[in-house]
Amino acid sequence: MEIGKVIGNVWATKKDEGISGQKLLVVNIMKNRQQKKDSLLVAADITGAGIGDLVLVSKGNSARQAVGDARIPVDAAIIGIIDSLELQESDSKEDGGT
Amino acid sequence: MEIGKVIGNVWATKKDEGISGQKLLVVNIMKNRQQKKDSLLVAADITGAGIGDLVLVSKGNSARQAVGDARIPVDAAIIGIIDSLELQESDSKEDGGT
Amino acid sequence: MEIGKVIGNVWATKKDEGISGQKLLVVNIMKNRQQKKDSLLVAADITGAGIGDLVLVSKGNSARQAVGDARIPVDAAIIGIIDSLELQESDSKEDGGT
Amino acid sequence: MEIGKVIGNVWATKKDEGISGQKLLVVNIMKNRQQKKDSLLVAADITGAGIGDLVLVSKGNSARQAVGDARIPVDAAIIGIIDSLELQESDSKEDGGT
Amino acid sequence: MEIGKVIGNVWATKKDEGISGQKLLVVNIMKNRQQKKDSLLVAADITGAGIGDLVLVSKGNSARQAVGDARIPVDAAIIGIIDSLELQESDSKEDGGT
Numbered sequence: 359m360e361i362g363k364v365i366g367n368v369w370a371t372k373k374d375e376g377i378s379g380q381k382l383l384v385v386n387i388m389k390n391r392q393q394k395k396d397s398l399l400v401a402a403d404i405t406g407a408g409i410g411d412l413v414l415v416s417k418g419n420s421a422r423q424a425v426g427d428a429r430i431p432v433d434a435a436i437i438g439i440i441d442s443l444e445l446q447e448s449d450s451k452e453d454g455g456t
Numbered sequence: 457m458e459i460g461k462v463i464g465n466v467w468a469t470k471k472d473e474g475i476s477g478q479k480l481l482v483v484n485i486m487k488n489r490q491q492k493k494d495s496l497l498v499a500a501d502i503t504g505a506g507i508g509d510l511v512l513v514s515k516g517n518s519a520r521q522a523v524g525d526a527r528i529p530v531d532a533a534i535i536g537i538i539d540s541l542e543l544q545e546s547d548s549k550e551d552g553g554t
Numbered sequence: 555m556e557i558g559k560v561i562g563n564v565w566a567t568k569k570d571e572g573i574s575g576q577k578l579l580v581v582n583i584m585k586n587r588q589q590k591k592d593s594l595l596v597a598a599d600i601t602g603a604g605i606g607d608l609v610l611v612s613k614g615n616s617a618r619q620a621v622g623d624a625r626i627p628v629d630a631a632i633i634g635i636i637d638s639l640e641l642q643e644s645d646s647k648e649d650g651g652t
Numbered sequence: 653m654e655i656g657k658v659i660g661n662v663w664a665t666k667k668d669e670g671i672s673g674q675k676l677l678v679v680n681i682m683k684n685r686q687q688k689k690d691s692l693l694v695a696a697d698i699t700g701a702g703i704g705d706l707v708l709v710s711k712g713n714s715a716r717q718a719v720g721d722a723r724i725p726v727d728a729a730i731i732g733i734i735d736s737l738e739l740q741e742s743d744s745k746e747d748g749g750t
Numbered sequence: 751m752e753i754g755k756v757i758g759n760v761w762a763t764k765k766d767e768g769i770s771g772q773k774l775l776v777v778n779i780m781k782n783r784q785q786k787k788d789s790l791l792v793a794a795d796i797t798g799a800g801i802g803d804l805v806l807v808s809k810g811n812s813a814r815q816a817v818g819d820a821r822i823p824v825d826a827a828i829i830g831i832i833d834s835l836e837l838q839e840s841d842s843k844e845d846g847g848t
Binding site: 561562563564565566567568569570572573578580592593594595596597605606614615617618624625626627628629630 | 751752753779780781782785787796797798799806808809810811812813815816827829830831832833834835836837838
């Protein structure tokens, strides 16, 4: 999985019926604790995440498992809101999203 | 999923029968709101998107779900035309495709 | 899918039986109309493509669909020879492969 | 598979039920023997790996095979703790994780 | 598939039972005929490849097909030892691995 920060929302009226009802959040994937990758990812959210949250993103078929129906044509899903992230470099425990 | 801008069309007479009848659009994937990634992606379109539209692209097996038949050998599909994209950086709501 | 230019052939005597009989072409994936990505891709070809052709490449499970047997362990396949590619930047229609 | 170094732990209370009980480790993927890629990967661990261990990471559907249940929506799993890595450049046999 | 050069071996005692008995080789993926990508890939080998060999690597579910059992959690496999690689740029036929 990847670690990302939720930075926005996206809406699409004309879309595949399969994704109707899916809440779609825009996520920036983190390269490390401070820096984001220069790419935008849209993930279906099943955890109630919001803007600013640090989240766990799963991609590929696993994303379709997460939304509970393999026919739903998503390829990325938020599967967790990170409470805390303990990384060896900084040796300090940091709460997710603060 | 990724966010992309439709920039063109591609035609192929000699092709896998499985993709006959599929409308294939050329999409530039967006790195962020202003910049495109330096790569071309071809996606099957089921939403009626056109040149200049900002679209949602799903890849891998999810793309085959989107076109409705897992035997169709596409690996990318447009699953939505973006109406609006609200990103935290700019804090301004921007209509898709303008 | 990705757009690539066929630049060569590859032969392997000692190989997985599953790919015996598969024609394997070396493809450079295009970043944009003029530039190639700095990476080599080998794809099974089912369309009769040849060196210099601009082709459509599908990857992952879709490639196994294209070669007609999910047990064949290829992860990339040429699924079309591009006749023409119409991109918004250049606003000019260009024949594939010239 | 990729070679990575375990650098931390991640916890998420609000998460997909499917990943409850999974031990999630943060891994830096190695570019070569000395350098890490500038990206963070979170992998489910089934081998008992710990911080500082050099590990084998498998991604995609294979990760769901490793955790023993294809419904668990992980897309990366640690499938081995590396004892030793023998690379031609250095021509010297080096124990994993030292 | 990708073209890579075998540069080493990796051993792991503590590992997923599913990969017991799999011969794991470290491969550098080639960007072009001369240059390697700056990343290490570990692939299950079923062809008898050795250090210095130029090989064909298949990734994802295709790798599990190559090792003959979809429950084996590998995501990359060597599916051929390249005898010769004919690339248009150099217009010269070059034996693999020399």
